[in-house]
Amino acid sequence: MDRGLTLSDARARRPDLEIHPADPPADDRALTALADWASRYTPLVAIDRSAHEATRAAPGLVLDITGCAHLFGGEAGLLADLAGRLGRRGLSAAAAIADTPAAARAILLSGHITDSPPVVPPGGNEKAVRRLPAQALEADPATAALLDRLGLKRIGQLAGLPRETLAARFGTDLLTRLDRALGRAGEPLSPLKSPPVFTVERLFAEPIRLIEDVERTIDHLAASLTEPLVRHGQGARQLVLTLFRLDTTALRIATGLSRPSRDAAVMAALLRERLTAFQDGFDSGEGIEQVRLAAEAVDPLGPEQMTGGQMTGAPAAGASPASGLAPDPGGRDDVALAHLADRLTARLGRDRVVRILRRDSHIPERAMATAPALGNRCDPARPNPARPNPARPNPDRPEAAARFRPHPGRAPERPLRLLQTPEPIEAIAAVPDGPPVRFYWRRVQRRIVRAEGPERIAPEWWRMTGPGGDGDALTRDYFRVEDEAGRRYWVYRAGLYGRETAAPRWYLHGLFG
Amino acid sequence: MPKRAELATLRDRIARLEAQEAAKTRFDTPASTRFAARPAVPLGVDRLDDRLGGGLLPGALHEIRSADADGPLAFGFALALAARLTAANREVSAHSPAPHSPLRGTTLIVSTFDGAGEWGRPYGPGLAAFGLDPDTLLLVEARRPREALWAAEEGLACRALSAVVTEIRGDPPLVDLTATRRLVLRAARSGVTAILVRPGTADGLSAARTRWRIVPHAVTDPAASTLSSEEAPSKAPSEASLETPLATPFPLCLSPPAWEADLERNAAPGASRPGGRFSLMWTAHDNRFTDAASLSANHRSGDRYGQNGSRAALSGAAPAASAAGAAGATTGGSVIPIRHAG
Incomplete structure (x- = not known):
């Protein structure tokens, strides 16, 4: 069975064939989920589609494990761990470790031809790559056929030729591929997510299943996240909780804060709220072996807000703007309102907790818009300069804001x-x-x-x-x-x-x- | 049947006791969590304020019921109460600029999908014209009554709010004595006023301190009603008459919003006070209620056909009246005489 075979041909060969229609978006989702999970090894995980374009091979994952391998017993240990986990999940996967992504890919692609070891020791890259067949470079079919006809079977043979000749005969693409495989040229890696600076995590010897255990872990992690945030004078605006399940899937739970905070109670309560929103739908799979909490977006937060508002909306002690000016009397309300909006949003969703924006339109249905309460600062008196609040009346056009106001002795001009x-x-x-x-x-x-x-x-x-x-x-x-x-x-x-x-x-x- | 009625009476008695109990806990809570008791907010109609013991009590639960068809009216009345409370807060903080009395200006409005689908969502320009600054509102739309109650409880815990208006349509079993009692306790602890709007509910129990039933305030103008009943049917009996020009058989002028409010329960701490029916009109520009019964007589004596005279009689202030007239002329309001073809 090969790629590109028609269905009737395939049926003719194997009448008992089980058929599923291709679903590329679902494949993509599954791959992204796997990439999320793979972030347990390293924060730099990229989806590799280069192989896909040239040879129509399935896309893969590239993990930059610089400085991470020792945590898993060296490179071989990491590879064994990865293969073991994927295998238990029922995923057949091939993996290789080399100095460059191109080299690792080349080793994988020629794995069934040569018996090259999957782990290339540091510095042994060029030697290993030279032994590989030229097809492993994944050049376009015409170039590959030409190489074959000329008898250039191994990468080593190609590497021995003068560069000018190679470029003239086969184009610069092949040269780039060769350079990348040999480690002479760098290859840009675009990770799915830029690694968050503020991350804390917890590993469990025994997987946890109960939502109560997850909640306790959240409290613990939120408390540990406070310390690095304090040290760098930052407050979290976006928190992401990742639950790594045994079955190589990860559950990402994200929540936003309308004002930066590093109060452990505030952060934990928001995440708990998001968990509650799952209600019966919470699925720990076969168990959760690792939980990570990351502040993926942060804003500077002055030291005076360290004791920020408590969850009951009680006034925070001396809250003040991030600029460090004197505390304002309305600030406590401001903080309490922001926390309320955060809690409501965490449970109900962004589109259900809104503020009213005025729009300068005569058409009634366009005269009002709503904006998520989370995105805007809740303090009308001190709008965030980075996020201008469109709800504020435009000073140049005061009539737009004052158009509908109560008039003595008259019925309102617009309905409630x-x-x-x-x-x-x-x-x-x-x-x-x-x-x-x-x-x-x-x-x-x-x-x-x-x-x-x-x-x-x-x-x-x-x-x-x-x-x-x-x-x-x-x-x-x-x-x-x-x-x-x-x-x-x-x-x-x-x-x-x-x-x-x-x-x-x-x-x-x-x-x- | 008699057994059921008896049961209902007993339940109601329990509810009253519960409400008193809740009122007491307001003063029994530890000092750290207790909010300084605030005085009642006068609504503006003396007869009603006397009956309520000075006015509407902040930090308590007030329930507003109505027939299902009058849901928008009950909602409007609730918003008027919320606007009154917010205005009272503003007056207090303007007179005593104490640094530790934050300005409670924000109102949380919790509605459900059900209500939004039936009567539409709260509309910003309409709220502004009603006397509520849209910038001071936080809107929440809940999928289910359970979510609405949860959001209301969260809101009542936030001392920065002035009031939480929650609309739950119909009679979901979830909204019972226990649920309303939770709201009472939360409101008492934080001093935030809870207003529960329940259109289409029959006689469910509640721990609310006051309970109102809202009925539309019908026009009592005999001339207008005879005009419409005599002329409208004769001149417009069928679709065919669409082509025939009609004279408009009624006044082209609306008074400010008004309701008939039945105060069904009025439980001051310790003793129950009698309720009663009140005709209340909302004067949005100064955030107060007025007695609609006395005003509608005034209104009747003015020109029914929408000329400036009735405005002056209502507003009682000449500059305000002329401003209103000018505004009406620019916005195409009712002061423009309507000329009919034919």
């Missing part, structure tokens, strides 16, 4: 609640521009006894054209109406009678309190 999409209603109204006299909404007749309006809202002409524009938008005449029971609705007529449409339709858009 806006329906997510305007609902069509059957209305009877005076033409051309009278308010509805009565209408049906949700199968109940509402007879109007008072109204205010119309308030004309025209479509924004600058949005009328282009993809996704409101090309067929109609002018709306809004009315605030009250039915005989005393309930109030915000309704509009879509389209100007006689000009835009012959039979304007009516919609209900909002409800007054």
Whole structure:
């Protein structure tokens, strides 16, 4: 069975073939999960797709284990550990260690031809690579065929030729590949994640399974993370908890903080909250053998905030801005609010805990937007200069912010609640521009006894054209109406009678309190 | 049936005792966790404030019920209470600039998917026009009542908040005496006021200190109602009459929001006080309630057809009235006379 074989051919050879459709995204996810897991060996893990492009071999993982091997009993020990764990998981994998990623890859690709050892000792790279077949360089098929015809079977033969000749005959690509395999040229590695500076972890002799044990570990790790953060004057803004399972999968739990913190209680409580969100869905697999807590994003945090807010939202002692100025009286509230937003977000999700942003638009549904409470500083008086809060009124256009405010003796001009999409209603109204006299909404007749309006809202002409524009938008005449029971609705007529449409339709858009 | 009724009565008595118990624990908690008791916040209507013993008590649970169809009204009333509490906080901190009394300005609004789907989400410009600064609001949308209760409890633990408004539609069994009691205790410990909005609930038990039932405040203008009932059916009996120009048979003018609020439970510590029905109107510009019964008479005497006269009568201040008129003219509000074809 080879790659590229058609299904009918394959079936002809093996009638009992089990067939699964290819699912590249799932493959990708699985590989990424494996890469996450492999970060137990080294923080620098990259997914290697170079082999994939040239020879259509499956992509692999490249681990930069510089300075890590001794933790696993040397390079051979690390390789054995890796192979053993993957094998127990039921994954067949080949692995090799060499000075450069290209050399290791070449050894793997020619593994079935030569019996080269999987671990090349330091300094033995060139010697090992020279013995390998030239195909291991993964040159494009035309070049590979040419090399074969010319009798250049081994990398050593190629390395012996003058560089100018090689470049002239086979192109610079082959030369680059040769240099990389021999360690003469470097190869950039793009790790999945840049290694976090602040990391603490815990290994278990006996795997843990219970969520309670994980929670205790979180408390312990959060306490140990505080110390390096204090030493460097930093506070965590993004925490990632990685649970390494026995079955070579890893569970990543990330949580954000709206203001930097290194308070162990705060950090632990947020992570516990995220764990609670799993509820029954928490799956420790065959057990968790290692837990790591990393602060993947940090911000400078002055020493005066060391004792930061407690989890009950109690005032923090002398909280002050990161610049180290005098504490402000409102700062304690600010911290408490930020912690509240963090806790709510950790459990409910970013899109469920929001603040209101004003938008300068006449179209009602565009006049308001929401932003996750986590992303914005909760203190309106002291916005983070790095993250301008769009909710603040623009000083150049004060009228935009003050457009809707209470007026004495008048009903509010906008409803308290806006329906997510305007609902069509059957209305009877005076033409051309009278308010509805009565209408049906949700199968109940509402007879109007008072109204205010119309308030004309025209479509924004600058949005009328282009993809996704409101090309067929109609002018709306809004009315605030009250039915005989005393309930109030915000309704509009879509389209100007006689000009835009012959039979304007009516919609209900909002409800007054 | 009689057994059930008896049971309900007993449960209600227990609930009252529980509420008193909760009120007591407010003063029994250790000094370190106790929040300095704050005075009741007068709502602005003397008759109601007397009945409540000075006003709405902060750091307590207040429950607002309504028929399911009146959910938006109950929500509006709750927001008015929250705006009143926030304004009171602001007044207090403006008069006593003590460094240790932080300005409690933020209101947490917890709603559920259910309510948002039925009546829409809270709308920023509408909240601003209602007297609530959108910058001081934190909105939470919960998937289930369980999450909403959890979020409310978290919010009540945060002393930086002024109030937590939680809307839970219908009668989920989860919202019971125990759950409301938890809210009472949390609110008492932190001094944050809990307002629970329960549209469509029948007669579930609750440990709330006050319990209100909100009914729409119908227009009591006899002229307007006769006009609409006489003219509307005769002139607009069917879809066909859409083509016929109609005269608008009702006033083109709305009064500020108003509710009929039945105070069903009014439990001051130690003794229960009687409730009663109040017609309350919300004057958003100064964050106070006024008596809608006295105002609607005033309103009636003004021009029904939306001219400036009724505004002046309502606001009682000439500069304010003219400002309102000017604003109305620029925003295309009700002061523009409507001309009908035909």
